[in-house]
Amino acid sequence: MQELSFEESLEKLEEIVNRLENGDVPLDDAIDEFTKAMQLVKICNTKLNNAEEAIAKIVQDSGEIENFNLNE
16 A cells, blocks of 8 residues: 555545445444555655655755655
8 A cells, every 4th residue: 555646545545534424334344444544644644744854855955945856
């Protein structure tokens, strides 16, 4: 699951939330879905933190705002 992009993770997270909000998910399945959702939240947080660190480094290195690529 770690190879998912931020957008893919967020989309899957939204799907899980929608299923859980419908309320017709059996308890055991809901627990499994909740566990997957928490893993997706962790992936999203990691990617956001990495992006924030990349932006901070670019700004600190040059003192100016520069274009950057998150995949570098």
